[in-house]
Amino acid sequence: MINRLAALALTLLVACAPVQRDSALPTRAASIVQDLPPMRAFAPAPLVPPKRSNAEIARDFLDLSFRMESGKELPFMTRFEGPITVRLTGETSDQMLDDLHALLTRLRREAGINILMTNEDDASITVEAIPLNTLQGVAPRAACFVVPRVESWAEFSRKAGTSALDWSTLERRERASVFIPSDAAPQEVRDCLHEELAQAIGPLNDLYRLPDSIFNDDNIHTVLTGFDMLILRAYYAPEMRNGMTDAEALEVIPTVLARLNPAGRSISPQSRSATSREWIDAMATAVSSGSSQNRRRRAAQSAIAIGTDSGWSGPRQGFAYYAYGRLEVANDPQRALRAFDAAEALYRQSDNTDIHAAHIAVQKAAFTLASGDTDATLALTNAAIPVAEQHQNAALLSTLMMFKAEALDMRGNNDAADAVRLDSLGWARYGFGSDRNVQARLAEVASLRPF
Template structure:
């Protein structure tokens, strides 16, 4: 299940002094009114293989596979046996077909799974539903996956019955994924990656994983090399549906040595490293979509305190620091910057941590821009832009490009500013969706610039703003 967390979005309001964006088409108060260029999309790519020892990967596989996000244990291993078919129904967004095709190609090539799209009934049914209908049943979910149903209407009727209890599965035969039809192309793509991975593979998320979409921090938005390895192991011939945790643990060392020889030979999985429920509750309250600023800040302080008490130096500590910095920027600038810097230090030591540092660079660049430090903002953006591109995060990429554009404009580099601005708008169409949302998000960034007037500005033909 993909949750709504502030870490997944690009909210800059905590940087201070930013007006609330007006998104009504009838009376726009946008600072960005340029004609929108054609949407940019990502081309074919493959993730790098994980750079971690197989003993750790074995431990992660067991925790991802034999436990649910709620902490509930699963007694049996389950997967699809045989070829997997996938279909899409409902008001399918225009970009979904291409994004699903790319994903299925990666699953076939990288995870070695026999999976194909089909028309009509399929083992995995992806239904697009209005967001309001989805959130009426599951308010905190951006999208979700359910066993033994084929439609949203069926799920609505049986959602409290044992039929949709993952713990009762011995083998997967029918799964449905529900995704909002009225959301951005990137959110659709992200849901396809995470929910299809859980539909055919592990059901759990682990906050300590820095190189995986199986983590509710939502920093990674497409399946990583680690994720593909986990899915490849899930469908390895050494495993079969119905196996117990002990049976799977016994074969994992040889299995992983075969499919991931660079990870070394492990005699047994690494020791478990559970995340205490109070920390999970605190971080989700801090970065969730509800609650007052005061309560969220208190929750962030609580999460950071637990992380320090646990002695973590992994993604959980990094995320705790990120949350503290993110929620304390307006009132505690020095403490927030220090938290961001410490988080970067941790993330740079972790596999896959580059995208986390890019998010922090974006926050720091926004702070630099708002205080008129254009060279610093440009430096931070230039460092983060290639990372966001490799991670296929169009929303982050668009935000960085717009901050860079504003900083270049402040520095007197009009032509470069215009080019960065147009790139930003093209990626924003994929990352944020419809025109109102694109202009609203980009105007929030433009409003950070100290010299910006309150009236809407457009880029003129000579590349200058006027």
């Protein structure tokens, strides 16, 4: 069982890393499902407003808007003025275009931003799709990124390393480019569109403390949330302007949030301390494939210790335990399971972290299925599947459904298993891309069944 759990742990990265494409993986699933159903995609979902205090969100707004991920402070706020136009270039696909149209519709409807598609060369924002290998030749750890003042990959290549690409030197935003992988799974491309386009027009920072935002390096949220739309709506509120300092924004943002989010006025704020650079660096090592497993485990343990000493009990500490559990599956499965249990307990403390708990469920389902515990596997998957669907994570959703199908099969409920498995494959085609990747994921889950 340990070897099978370890093998699956290498690929169950639906929240923390790009999906591996067309790798040499088991092919048992080819004998299970020969013809895959059409790819499925999510319908528009109702906006879910944030469930946190406006006082708390005001602090988040300032930290997101006046700092960068590196910790560098921005001297003043910058944004686009007037209508924002977006064009899509490079090695594009129909699904990519559909997802971009859907995103722009949401930004207009939910954030009140005047943003439209165009075919003109002078677009405010160029989204260019290029092969992942080309993109990672410049940014090895990035699945996608955004830069100011350029209109193409060619122009970016000429200006790389110059002050032209320094966000802190902007006085206003007039041009930006988002570079996304042309050969990634549809969900990965969509996720890039959401995060990078949001940063192209709005805040540039990510904050690990946020439980309900795509502006978080834990990558748990894959599409813009109600919190994110509120932040963007506030960013483009008439009370805000280019050139505002953080002190000036501090005077205005409480009034803006009171108008845009009246429900947040009556919620008590929770105290969340700043995230230390030491913790951020430890987590960067823990989730990076560029370090040895032992070093990554030590880094995750260090992050857990820092969080414990800081008295954290929210998404940061949960993520540290989650990362540590994934790293321990191949080394010490029981220790990994204890880490997943600790992460789940932290995530269950709040309604804002239900999708986080769903990610833990898929990890724990690997253990329960391998041990033959179908009751536990079904309980885990039945609870997490609606959450994954609500949060529009097809990779997570399809994997949970595959676990459920195997558990039903083990119970002898073959018709129900076949129906769930078939449904999972349409989502898997969106979440994992190529048919080969879908079949590989199906085989990985099936391989966990005890024989």
